Amino acid sequence: MHMIATNMAEWFLVLVEETRQDIYMSTKLQATCLKPNISRSSNEQFIGSKTFQITHNLYDHKLKCLKSDIMQTILFKAEPYLAPCTVEYNLLSVVILLLMWKNNCSNHNSDVSSSLQRQQFEGGQHQRGNLIYSHRSQSQFSVDCAQAHKGLFGGLLVLAVTVISLIMFFELVTHHDKKDAAILQVNVWEAFLFVAGTIAVMFCIAALRDVEFCKKKNDLELEHLLLLVTQWGVYMYFLFQIIGGFLMGTQGTGGIMRIITPLSALVQSSCQTVLILDAWGRRCKTEQQVRKKPGRQLVTFLLVVNIALWVVNRLKNNRSVSHPNQMDFYGVLAWNIITHVSMPLVVSYRFQSTVCFYEIWKRVYKYRNIKKKRESLTKI
Structure with a gap:
């Protein structure tokens, strides 16, 4: 459960960072020329708010620092395309961990695994040659591309x-x-x-x-x-x-x-x-x-x-x-x-x-x- 909470927190962190960066970029464009529409007043109020001014100053300082570092500039430009990968990874991790937590104490799984191990042991004692052949056949992979x-x-x-x-x-x-x-x-x-x-x-x-x-x-x-x-x-x-x-x-x-x-x-x-x-x-x-x-x-x-x-x-x-x-x-x-x-x-x-x-x-x-x-x- 701690790992699930950690992945959810990482998801939330990426969400906040990407939202803050995108808000700054979009409002920077709209600050120069706001179109006359139904949300004009709300956008003007948000651009003039203290929250946006803090974000504006933070990213202006960050962009000035990036001018002297080539790798940081590349990472900053690639961040919008890499951030969804982090979200996908966290989502996959949360779902897998939930399934592991659900099936961790299942007696059915343990009974099945023990019976499979017993069958493999008996098969190895009586039909060792057939067992080796089956292991070899499982490693083969074939794809039929007909009708595609x-x-x-x-x-x-x-x-x-x-x-x-x-x-x-x-x-x-x-x-x-x-x-x-x-x-x-x-x-x-x-x-x-x-x-x-x-x-x-x-x-x-x-x-x-x-x-x-x-x-x-x-x-x-x-x-x-x-x-x-x-x-x-x-x-x-x-x-x-x-x-x-x-x-x-x-x-x-x-x-x-x-x-x-x-x-x-x-x-x-x-x-x-x-x-x-x-x-x-x-x-x-x-x-x-x-x-x-x-x-x-x-x-x-x-x-x-x-x-x-x-x-x-x-x-x-x-x-x-x-x-x-x-x-x-x-x-x-x-x-x-x-x-x-x-x-x-x-x-x-x-x-x-x-x-x-x-x-x-x-x-x-x-x-x-x-x-x-x-x-x-x-x-x-």
Whole structure:
């Protein structure tokens, strides 16, 4: 429990540091030119407050010190991209430690482990040659990439266009007259990714209907627990965007895309989580299913799409200034807190979804399951 509290404290420390730094950067931009909007008075009050002045003086002093140290300058610029890694590590550590704490005193686990050790000892005494052969076979690793090329090529095309869209965004956003166009084009592409992902999820669910469930224990998997925890961050981040975009009405830029993009993100992530939880326990049981591998093209496509969305969230959405309309509506302080609380969880969700899709891609279509079933039938 002490280690869990330590990881939570480290998570909170990174959150505070990143929020403070982002508040300083964003308010420094808005201090020169505040747009006339509904939160203008709150931003002006915050910029003139004593809290902001202390933060302003602290970072001005820090930037002066960085001019004489090359490595500190590099670390300071890389910090926004490295901080989410710390949050992901702390989240993973907390979940693993909780599961260890839960299963630490379980008599069932000890009984199972002792029986396995006894079986291995007896097998080593009577069938030593077979035991050595089984250990050697466990070290082998094979991957069957059949029925995955179309989804892979489609996913790589999406990933390439995503990189182009991000390059255009970072290039155009530096020009004041093209800033709105940069934000609009990347929002349109994000919406396309979410819609394409939702369609792929629906077809994948339909393709996996005839694949049988493999009955196992009902305990929640570590991957599923991480997926559900990070799903909360996805809901938090995009619901705040939908509320802000709806209440702003015609103010600001982006128009209807301020609502369509986050709404499609919520639908896509919800359907995707349902697909992962459903497909995780399915296994191909017939030779026809193993040969056709239903849904594998779509699983491959979704795997690469989640990598593309992970790149977008890591490079573009992890800073609060990437959504100026939301910052104008909620205010500098509130939007920075919302971003830095939820965005690391959004990044972790995409990473965890990629891991889950790889496990589904690898396990569901294994030929080994049928082979074992045949061997058991012949023995009977």
